[in-house]
Amino acid sequence: MNFYPTTDLWSYLAQADKTVVMYGMGNGADKILRICEKKGIEVADFFASDGFVRGHSFHGKTVLSYSAVKEKYGAKNIIVLLSFASSLPEVLALFDHVGEECELYAPDVPVCGEKLFDLAFFEDNRQNLEEAYALLADEESKRIYKKVIAYKLTGKIGYLKEAESNKNEVYTHLLQADTIRYAADLGAYNGDTVRELMEYAPALSKVYAMEPDRRNFRKLNGFAATLTVPQVIPHHAAAWSEETVLSFADSGNRNAGAFAKGKQIDVPALPLDSILGGEAVDYIKYDVEGAEKEALIGSTQTILAHHPKLLVSIYHRSEDLFALPLQLHAIDPSYQLYLRRYPYVPAWDLNLIGI
Secondary structure (H helix, E strand, O other): OOOOOOOOHHHHHHHOOOEEEEEOOOHHHHHHHHHHHHHOOOOOEEEEOOOOOOOOEEOOEEOEEHHHHHHHHOHHHEEEEEOOOEOOHHHHHHHHHHHHHOEEEOOOOOOOOOOOOOHHHHHHOHHHHHHHHHHEOOHHHHHHHHHHHHHHHHOOHHHHHOOOOOHHHHHHHHOOHHHOOEEEEEOOOOOHHHHHHHHHOOOOOEEEEEOOOHHHHHHHHHHHHOOOOOEEEEEOOEEOOOOEEEEEEOOOOOOOOOOOOOOEEEEEEEOHHHHHOOOOOOEEEEOOOOOHHHHHHOOHHHHHHHOOEEEEEOOOOOOHHHHHHHHHHHHOOOOOEEEEEOOOEOOOOEEEEEO
16 A cells, blocks of 8 residues: 555644644544543643534533634644534535644544554554455545545544545446436435435436434435335335344434444344345445444345445444455455545545445
8 A cells, every 4th residue: 555654643642742622522522532531642621613602511621612712722832633523515614724723633533333543453454454455446446545544544634635536426437327227225314315316316216225213214204205206115224234123322313323322222123135035226325324244244145146336335433444345345356346535524425336
């Protein structure tokens, strides 16, 4: 890969002489804060964007505004750790603004699992990373791969900007969506990705849509009822490797999943192969909040029998970057594998595409 880092963000923060402050609150901030505590990194304050401060506190500290934290420490004297995610252009522009005034990093922490993509993880998995890199079918995929690794180790948003893809190019040229007639959407949320596919796939006739969260499924079901073509067949189930019941975080948001934290309820889990029963699909999308490994296992028969085009999210777990390409290659070595990433901070919306 010709990328051999000698340090990572956490090592840098542990010896930095500036004051470390955190931008944002919530689950992402909690994860980053736990890592900082383990690494001996002190977070002095938490702040939110100007206009979003309501006198609340977080981890025992009053949340400041951005203006207040700059006034307290001086913009050039702080290191800002971004602790929430966004793909909205206006929010990404706000990140750029903060980065122009302060030293800003967006620490990479896994959505699922406890494995941190730090320098030790990189060294331990270098061979796996290089094997996955070698499987990528074009130079653009390899370029994105290296930029994403650079970001994960350094937390520098600039690497993510250099690793952005055009969604039209993905659907039109890679997936050739105009040829897709039958699809499966694993992690269909409220139907938004079915809507997106419909924009690019005029011949789309049928979609099997799996969504385990009950509130999301209700919206998905309502959306499906409005359509005649394509026919959307909703399944209130998690995509999995076998038929079972999973304990599931009932959050009602996009990140609801079997590995998320929150109120737990039991939900059915099914392999896609059992839903299809041998029926062919042209395309499968996997965005199942850290269960991509199991979902791929559960659709192996369909993959081998019909060779559908595949789009697999590979950002939920630190190991996804190499484990999922290697897994898909082991299932069917005939697939050409591509990597594309849409604008997002942190390194979300990173997709492995199999053709």
